[in-house]
Amino acid sequence: QVQLVESGGGSVQPGGSLRLSCAASGLRFSIYTMGWFRQVPGTAREFLVTKSYRDGRTVYANSVRGRFTISRDNEKNTVYLQMNDLKPEDTAVYYCAASGRDRALDSYEYDYWGQGTQVTVSS
16 A cells, blocks of 8 residues: 655745655655645645656756755655745645656656645745
């Protein structure tokens, strides 16, 4: 049974930082491309970043490029999202996802999803 479990969400003031973690189990983590998405209630899930398992290539959405950084630790079966200079518009539920493809930019290309963790940016 595959499980992706996010943690690290919370409330932060504008300009602050958070690091999200996503621990994977039940799959061979090293051969899965990992991604992060977010969703605000009533809107579509938004792609943020993906990191290919094959060559480590990363692709960021324009909205987070330069502020967010994805990393992965294959020894710990964990992917991280370091979020800096957070803005109120970053408020959302954040999801990690795993894809068997070597490149995955759309939500439909992902096979497994975590339950999400809430991030709130407010003064």
